[in-house]
Amino acid sequence: MGDLGEPAHAYVVKAAELPALYFLDEAHPRPLELEWINRGTDQKLRRTTIEMLLRTLFAKAQTPSVKKLHDSAGLRANFRSERERERFSRAFSKALDEMARDRQHLLTAVFDKPEAASRTVEALAENGVPEDAIAMLWRASEYLEEKYEPARGHSPGTVAGTITGAGVAGAMLGVGMLMIPGLGPVAVAGAMTSAAIGPVAAVSGVIGATGGAIAKMLTDHDVDGVSATLYEREIKKGKIFVSVDTSYDGIDPEKVRSLLDAHGGHRPEA
Numbered sequence: 001m002g003d004l005g006e007p008a009h010a011y012v013v014k015a016a017e018l019p020a021l022y023f024l025d026e027a028h029p030r031p032l033e034l035e036w037i038n039r040g041t042d043q044k045l046r047r048t049t050i051e052m053l054l055r056t057l058f059a060k061a062q063t064p065s066v067k068k069l070h071d072s073a074g075l076r077a078n079f080r081s082e083r084e085r086e087r088f089s090r091a092f093s094k095a096l097d098e099m100a101r102d103r104q105h106l107l108t109a110v111f112d113k114p115e116a117a118s119r120t121v122e123a124l125a126e127n128g129v130p131e132d133a134i135a136m137l138w139r140a141s142e143y144l145e146e147k148y149e150p151a152r153g154h155s156p157g158t159v160a161g162t163i164t165g166a167g168v169a170g171a172m173l174g175v176g177m178l179m180i181p182g183l184g185p186v187a188v189a190g191a192m193t194s195a196a197i198g199p200v201a202a203v204s205g206v207i208g209a210t211g212g213a214i215a216k217m218l219t220d221h222d223v224d225g226v227s228a229t230l231y232e233r234e235i236k237k238g239k240i241f242v243s244v245d246t247s248y249d250g251i252d253p254e255k256v257r258s259l260l261d262a263h264g265g266h267r268p269e270a
Contacts, residue, residue: 135242
C-alpha cells in the first residue's frame with residue numbers, strides 16, 4: 001500500500017479492508033507495532049477518533065465527516081524487514097480474495113431474546129434441519145441461571161466447561177464455554193463448538209488491534225467479514241447469533257430463511 005512518508009517495512013490496511021484480517025493465514029508475520037493513521041497526512045489518529053472509526057465502520061448512516069474518516073483511515077503495521085512486509089502483503093492479498101468468496105450457503109440471523117432463538121432451533125429441527133447444520137453463539141453471562149465460574153485447570157481462550165439447561169443453552173446439546181478477556185463467558189453451540197477454541201486463541205497481531213475475537217470465530221465459521229463485524233457488535237449487546245448451513249442434503253434455504261424471520265431473527269444493517 002505505500003503512502004508517502006510511512007516508515008520502511010510498513011504495510012497499511014485501509015479501514016474498508018479491515019474484515020479481511022479475520023481471513024489471514026495464522027502463519028503470517030506478526031508486526032512489531034500497530035498504529036491507526038490518516039493515510040493522507042500520515043498522522044496518528046487520536047484514541048477518540050479510533051473509537052469513532054470502529055464504532056461507525058460499515059454503519060448505514062454516515063455523516064460527511066464520518067465518511068471522510070472511513071475513506072482516509074488506515075491501520076499501519078510495521079515489520080522487522082522488507083521480507084516480512086512482503087510476506088504479509090501476499091498473505092493479506094489472499095485474505096482479501098477469501099473475504100470476497102461467495103458464502104450464500106450459510107444463512108444467519110440474530111435474536112433479541114433467548115426464548116425466540118430457542119423456538120427457532122426447535123422449529124428448524126421439526127422441519128428436518130439436522131443439528132450439525134445449526135450453530136449458535138451468545139454472551140453466556142446474559143442468560144446463565146447461575147453464576148458461571150471457569151473449571152479449574154482451564155485458562156482464558158480455552159473451553160472452560162459445558163452447560164445444558166441454562167437459558168438458551170437448553171435449546172441443543174454440545175454447548176461449550178469460552179472466556180474472552182474484556183467480555184466474559186461466551187457460549188457456542190452446535191456446529192461451532194469444536195472449532196471455536198482456535199480462533200479465540202489466534203486473535204493476536206494485527207487482528208488484536210480490532211478486538212475481534214467473536215468476529216474471528218464467525219469468519220472461521222464461514223460468515224463473511226463485514227457481516228461478522230456487525231454480528232460481533234450485536235452479540236456484545238446480548239443478542240443471540242444463529243446460523244444454518246444449507247449445503248446439507250434436503251435443506252430448503254427459502255424455508256430456513258422464512259423460519260428465521262418468522263421467529264424474530266434479523267440481520268444487522270450494514
